[in-house]
Amino acid sequence: MNESAYMRVVYVVDNPVIAKILIDPMRRAILELLRTRPMTQAKLASELGLATPSLNHHMKVLRSKKLVVMVKRETERHRVIQKFFAPAAYLFVYDLDALPKNIARYFYPVSLERTRGIVSTILLKDSRFPIPPTQEAMNVLSEKISRALVHAAKEHSNQDIDSGLEERVYKIYADAIKKALT
Numbered sequence: 738m739n740e741s742a743y744m745r746v747v748y749v750v751d752n753p754v755i756a757k758i759l760i761d762p763m764r765r766a767i768l769e770l771l772r773t774r775p776m777t778q779a780k781l782a783s784e785l786g787l788a789t790p791s792l793n794h795h796m797k798v799l800r801s802k803k804l805v806v807m808v809k810r811e812t813e814r815h816r817v818i819q820k821f822f823a824p825a826a827y828l829f830v831y832d833l834d835a836l837p838k839n840i841a842r843y844f845y846p847v848s849l850e851r852t853r854g855i856v857s858t859i860l861l862k863d864s865r866f867p868i869p870p871t872q873e874a875m876n877v878l879s880e881k882i883s884r885a886l887v888h889a890a891k892e893h894s895n896q897d898i899d900s901g902l903e904e905r906v907y908k909i910y911a912d913a914i915k916k917a918l919t
Contacts, residue, residue: 746905747890748804748826751835755802759829760843763787764795768804768824775808775821796822827902828909830890833883845879852879855914878917885917886910 750756759765763785770776770784782792799805800822808823833841833848852875859866869875889912893905 744823745826746893746902747828747830747909749830749832749887749890749894751832751887753837753840755804756831756836756840756844758798758802758804759831760840761795764799764804765829767792767795767799768829771805771822771824772827775823777819777821781822828890828906830886830909831883832887833880834887848883849875849879852882855882882913882917886913888916889913 750759759768766785767781770781776784778792778796779789781787781796782789785792787795796805800807804825805822806825807820809821811819811821813819831841831844831847833844836844856866856868856875856878860868869878886909889909892912893909
């Protein structure tokens with residue numbers, strides 16, 4: 738199956754309605770798991786350890802905003818039709834400046850942990866890299882990286898996937914980090 742038929746490289750979340758749906762960590766986990774391969778709802782429920790009604794609820798919400806799409810149907814031996822789902826995009830990036838603060842605040846911890854990972858990785862390569870000396874300095878760097886990531890992601894947001902998914906994501910991140918640190 739050709740992934741480009743249903744998935745974009747990146748989806749920039751700048752709509753409060755969409756962001757509100759993705760506040761739920763289980764919905765983000767569903768998107769992350771589906772990113773690895775299309776799955777049925779039964780397989781998803783099993784992988785996530787969720788009851789079927791709970792997963793059905795989350796999938797209904799995700800499908801209503803086209804964050805998850807059905808990508809194929811297979812008829813089993815007993816004529817049961819299995820529906821396979823995938824996320825609308827490989828990577829979801831949150832535009833914290835475009836979202837109301839009461840929604841954006843749910844995504845700040847993700848942004849901060851991403852920045853800590855970036856700083857730690859740079860320190861492995863160059864121990865002279867200036868570590869943000871305070872929590873406030875780390876928050877400022879985190880905001881700068883988040884803005885740069887949104888900018889880099891928007892350049893790729895309308896592109897379908899052709900090949901090299903991870904390489905494309907690394908390019909988006911590398912462009913953002915380069916911009917944020919200069």
